[in-house]
Amino acid sequence: MACVKSVSYAVKLNGVPGDTIIPSRGIYQGDPLSSYLFLICAEGLSFLLKQAKNRGILRGVAASRGDSKVGTSPSHIWRSIWSAMDVVKAGSVWRVGNDMDARVAGLINSGTREWKADLIDAVFNLEESKLILSLPISIRGSSDKLIWVVALNGIFSVKSAYFVAYELQSMHKGQSSNASGLEAQWKKIWGLQVPGKVKQVLWKALNDILPTKAALVKKQVLQDGLCPICTREEESVLHVLWTCPAATDVLGDSSSPVKKWHSNFVDFSYLWGNLSMKLEGQHLEQVVVVCHKLWARRNRWVFEQIFQDPASLFMAALNELEIFQAAGNIQQQQNSAAAVQQHQLSAAGSIQQEQNSAAAVRQQQFSAAGSIQQQPNSAIAVQQQRFDSNCMGIGIVLRDGRGDIEVVLAAPKAHVPSAFHAECYALLRAMQLCRELGFSHMVFEGDAKQVIDCVTSKCSNCSWKGQLVEDI
Template identity: 35%
Template sequence: MVAKQGWKFLREPSSLVARIYKEKYFSSVQFSKASLGKAPSLIWRSIWSAREVVLRGTSILGADSKVRCKGESSNDSEKSELWKHIWELEVYGGCKHFLWKAVSNTLPTRANLYKRKIIEDPLCPICQREEENVLHALWSCPAASDVWGEMLSPVQKWRLEEKDFQQLWLRMVKRLTKNQIEITVNIMKRIWGRRNEVLFENKFMDPGKLVQNALIGWEVFLEANKKTCDTVREVSSISKQGWEKPVGNCCKVNFDAALDMVNKKIGLGIIVRNNAGDIMAAVCTPRKLVVSPFLVECHALWRSMEVCRELGFWDIILEGDAKNVIDRVNSATEDESEWGQIITDLKTVLGRCDGWSLNFIHREKNGVAHFLAKMALNLDEERCWIEEGPIQIEQLIVKEKSCITLNT
């Protein structure tokens, strides 16, 4: 409550209470520079004791050591943008709350605990050289500097120019891309976690491994969020313009591929269905990354042909959204490109089976195969389902079967 009264002195200097206290205790200076004075009242002593908390709050709100009072130009928009930027980052909630505490200087660093008289020593528990404030713990400590010097660090060659963490954060916001900021926040969170492990468990993680774990954690978070969004989009698009059933008694084989450049993997997805939309087979195949996206799609087509031969499907329509690959395989002319031999091999296999045909379709009609390809990225070995599929595609299959019913 006394801190709140001090805050009112700054925000409402023309109020009656503020003018009375100013006249009595700090007539020639601002409240931020007021001294305790001689024979202070108990109330003024309490307000003055809370002055540091108030001033820390003003610096957090972006006032640059000067409080914007009524009648002055406001800095609220800059403050609002600062917090808005934090909450819009694509990192998990724990990272956002950690960053908020770091920027607002409420992390339980040894310096903060020392000021509150909880501990007697403010020195950094790792280097034992300097007082451990937020900037030191996350940036300038030699142990933290080793982390930021790693090759994968977005701020590898940055120098320390700021006096507090909030200034450092503002510089990062101005100079780094959104992805670089998100990686940096994940690394900071890991640095703080390692600091706690040193303090409480006597463990110390290698800088390179720390950065690698931070990157993996961020990528896993993005992939999980992307899968959720992709599922919603796929269900929505399929309900509008989805898979079309094959004519007659033949089956339709949809195939697709997905790439994970970070983990250097590809995923192949294959779904075989009859003219009622029932699943005959489903396949998720993870493989090591190949050199070209074109080759990735070739792998998907080749594996779908292998699956059909292994399971004895001889009257089929192969469908995919890789137009470049499908057009070349269906072309009557010889392919003389660098991947010409692969195209020739695909043509040969397709030509040997009289009941096989290959068609191009747009992505919205290839949703299940695409989803299976994304699933394959998280597998260590191939998975195959006969006359059923993974539970994750049940909703997509039901949607597409409903489209068949509506169109007949």
């Protein structure tokens, strides 16, 4: 035993090994956390690279002129970068600025820095026209910017790139024309009265992403794809959960609702379609929990060489389902009782609410009357009001230091896609008004916290609405 010790690791950085890492315990294949390890590590690496770039200690290297290509013997890193090219292209778009890169100069009035609405309406259909006209244009002529359209902040993240890659993969595989049927299928799955871990395994099985040996062979992680239990056939999702002799022994239990079912299914998705169509709720939930137990037994056999006999496994699945549903019924009863009590309290409080309504109106009137406060400088109150789905109204009130009204402005604004854009347009128009009147020391008042946070932030805004924020 003196020759036996735990494995240790050391990471090389610039050719120099770092501190030794000795793992205390690992995560088994099939563990619910294992699928998130890549995202956790990649997000950390992405953050470190971004930090290094901001400090100026990381610089890009030109790989080639024009579009580079994968050579005859590419490295694993270069192959990974190249494989991510489609994902990056799918999630990136140009945000219009001075139109040096976006190539839409013919649609923009260079004098007013506005879209040529008549031309756009004539060239594009109604839906496309509304979308284009709602895109803000930088009045300062800032540079076009390539942004990550998948994220709200316009900044690339590994997590969002993962979802783009998944969507691209789904598009390549093709989608069923019966979209409503797929939606109903997923609703039925998430509506099952089974533990969340069971639903997760079922979701992975239907998306063919369970780490079976057949899947690991495709990813070139393993070379042998045979089932580790029967060692006869390739271990696919359908095999491990349905057709393996070890699985049929469990599913063929005398109490099983599928004991006489055949095994001639194309894949697990086709099997699930038959299960969900032919089995009632309770029986379907039993089969789902048994499938989860089969996957758990497979992992225990692979990693611990422990194998559970069919009868005890089937009974353990039924017991687990019964306990889970019993606990859920108790919680539901408690929630119902709490809802009844809340309804009674609400009914009892309605009289008090009516008595307080008049006082509340008087207080609101008093607050409105007393809202004008002394300011060291002049103040501008900015408001926006939407009067249809495409237009808004801007209201600006300019007061002096005593609170007396000096200037009032009301103006329409067309093609406004959101409340955030409306607040930004209102604030921008208020600032333009101050410049037109020659005022330089002003206090701007508004109630849009998101706009205030974006305008006062020191970080660059890479979102679709970033031109408005940068103009302000």
